[in-house]
Amino acid sequence: MIGGEALVRSLVASGCNVVFGNPGTSEMHFVASLDAVPEMRGVLALFEGVATGAADGYARMHHGPAAVLLHLGPGLGNGLANLHNARRSRVPVVVVVGDHATYHQRFDAPLQSDIETVSRNVSTWVRRSAGPGSAGTDAAAAVAASYGPPGQVATLILPADVSWSEGGEVADPVRRTPRVVVSTRSVQDAAAILRSGEATTLLLGGSCLRAPGLRAATRIAAATGAKLLAETFPARMERGAGIPAVERLAYLGEMAVMQLEGTRHLVLVDAAPPVSFFAYPGKPSDLVPDGCEVSVLAGGEDDAVAALEGVAEALACAAEPGEASAARPGRPSGALGADTIAQAIGHLLPEGAIVSDEANTSGTFLPAFTAAAPPHDWLTLTGGAIGQGLPVAVGAAIAAPGRSVLALEADGSALYTLQSLWTMAREQLDVTTVIFSNRRYAILRMELARVGATASGERALRMLDISPPEVDFVSLAKGFGVPASRPETAEAFADSLERGFAEPGPHLIEAVIPSLF
Numbered sequence: 059m060i061g062g063e064a065l066v067r068s069l070v071a072s073g074c075n076v077v078f079g080n081p082g083t084s085e086m087h088f089v090a091s092l093d094a095v096p097e098m099r100g101v102l103a104l105f106e107g108v109a110t111g112a113a114d115g116y117a118r119m120h121h122g123p124a125a126v127l128l129h130l131g132p133g134l135g136n137g138l139a140n141l142h143n144a145r146r147s148r149v150p151v152v153v154v155v156g157d158h159a160t161y162h163q164r165f166d167a168p169l170q171s172d173i174e175t176v177s178r179n180v181s182t183w184v185r186r187s188a189g190p191g192s193a194g195t196d197a198a199a200a201v202a203a204s205y206g207p208p209g210q211v212a213t214l215i216l217p218a219d220v221s222w223s224e225g226g227e228v229a230d231p232v233r234r235t236p237r238v239v240v241s242t243r244s245v246q247d248a249a250a251i252l253r254s255g256e257a258t259t260l261l262l263g264g265s266c267l268r269a270p271g272l273r274a275a276t277r278i279a280a281a282t283g284a285k286l287l288a289e290t291f292p293a294r295m296e297r298g299a300g301i302p303a304v305e306r307l308a309y310l311g312e313m314a315v316m317q318l319e320g321t322r323h324l325v326l327v328d329a330a331p332p333v334s335f336f337a338y339p340g341k342p343s344d345l346v347p348d349g350c351e352v353s354v355l356a357g358g359e360d361d362a363v364a365a366l367e368g369v370a371e372a373l374a375c376a377a378e379p380g381e382a383s384a385a386r387p388g389r390p391s392g393a394l395g396a397d398t399i400a401q402a403i404g405h406l407l408p409e410g411a412i413v414s415d416e417a418n419t420s421g422t423f424l425p426a427f428t429a430a431a432p433p434h435d436w437l438t439l440t441g442g443a444i445g446q447g448l449p450v451a452v453g454a455a456i457a458a459p460g461r462s463v464l465a466l467e468a469d470g471s472a473l474y475t476l477q478s479l480w481t482m483a484r485e486q487l488d489v490t491t492v493i494f495s496n497r498r499y500a501i502l503r504m505e506l507a508r509v510g511a512t513a514s515g516e517r518a519l520r521m522l523d524i525s526p527p528e529v530d531f532v533s534l535a536k537g538f539g540v541p542a543s544r545p546e547t548a549e550a551f552a553d554s555l556e557r558g559f560a561e562p563g564p565h566l567i568e569a570v571i572p573s574l575f
């Protein structure tokens with residue numbers, strides 16, 4: 059068996075059986091192995107950023123990693139922004155980067171570059187496969203490393219001759235390392251803080267944002283009066299009717315300061331301390347209020363949900379009170395805007411939907427309008443590198459067949475990785491994409507003022523407007539094989555959305571709306 063096939067078989071043996079990729083000559087033996095190993099599903103992406111973002115979305119919805127296949131340093135570089143986001147999602151991703159054959163590297167052929175340096179930026183684990191005999195164990199080690207906990211990006215560099223040479227051996231399957239049980243001492247310390255009667259906020263992140271963690275935290279809050287906040291950009295948050303609603307820490311530092319005001323004790327539960335997304339002249343970077351003590355109940359490697367349940371038990375909290383579910387909003391009518399779109403989504407979102415949210419400023423009304431929709435998952439822009447939403451939707455749809463995926467895309471962000479539509483069409487994924495076409499980089503108009511930049515004349519604003527020319531998303535979608543429409547009223551939008559959810563395969567709805575900024 060050649061090294062490349064041993065690597066693919068070893069990935070499959072360890073439960074990694076989807077590869078998103080964009081290959082080149084140095085990866086041809088990996089590609090050829092897909093015929094020999096039908097258990098591995100190959101999904102072609104037409105840009106590396108689609109492949110890496112899809113792996114992130116897949117891992118958010120699946121218990122294990124997807125693999126990504128990339129072509130040397132330039133291919134890896136093209137995929138870097140979404141690997142950065144995946145790193146911030148703290149999900150397992152295995153990246154296989156093909157390289158020139160070992161003996162070819164000294165010739166400095168055109169595609170030769172320093173792959174390690176590029177990969178270190180996002181990967182906690184980087185290994186270069188030394189020979190066909192170790193390619194299988196290298197793949198298994200990459201899967202093991204990707205699990206963490208917390209999940210991480212593991213990169214295996216595979217020289218072409220390692221891939222094509224005989225002598226490959228399939229590695230034994232690896233198991234996921236369980237999360238660490240938080241000490242009784244930490245649980246008791248957190249319980250003591252919560253008993254003190256001083257204003258306490260629990261900041262929840264990562265694994266706590268699924269229903270069991272949210273339920274345990276809500277029991278604690280009900281018993282002690284503690285405030286609950288969720289991290290600003292969760293990788294995956296469960297919400298909707300019957301799931302306790304927890305407000306997210308605001309993106310705007312000024313609003314986050316207000317949310318945290320008066321907090322004497324901030325208890326971190328699988329979440330990082332709150333910091334401002336950017337620095338602004340005269341404003342704080344550290345959002346922890348003055349005089350507030352920060353403690354950690356559970357870190358990323360810990361079983362944070364069990365820790366919350368332990369605290370709830372230590373405080374003898376009552377069972378979570380059953381909440382009467384609020385009513386969904388009615389079907390919208392009238393003008394199409396960010397508000398009526400949110401209303402239509404709240405009205406129609408199917409049970410078990412997965413929402414990939416990169417609506418940016420146009421998403422302002424979504425949390426309130428969708429709070430009472432049936433239970434669903436909400437996936438957000440974890441690392442702030444835009445162009446993530448559509449690829450994440452691709453990966454989520456592949457990880458969770460049978461569930462409706464809704465990609466909410468601001469127009470500017472959609473244009474980074476629009477080739478995702480082609481993969482949705484080719485794989486016939488049940489993804490409905492809504493483009494919020496405000497024809498601006500609206501958030502940057504707001505940031506222009508917030509950072510105190512004085513210029514806001516025509517020449518500066520031209521850098522923040524994406525029209526003219528007006529991007530025609532309906533034609534673009536059709537060009538990629540995705541049926542599309544451009545409804546002009548709230549009623550017509552709701553009809554299109556309903557059709558998108560009801561019909562199999564991908565759909566795109568372009569909503570031309572006024573910009574909020």
Ligand SMILES: Cc1ncc(C[n+]2csc(CCOP(=O)(O)OP(=O)(O)O)c2C)c(N)n1
Pocket residue numbers: 139417418419420442443444445468469470471472496498499500501502
């Ligand atoms: C990879 C990357 N490049 C550039 C940026 C800077 N950036 C932040 S928001 C933004 C424009 C967002 O516009 P759009 O997606 O249309 O959303 P809107 O602001 O209109 O709501 C840009 C260019 C970024 N965050 N990430």
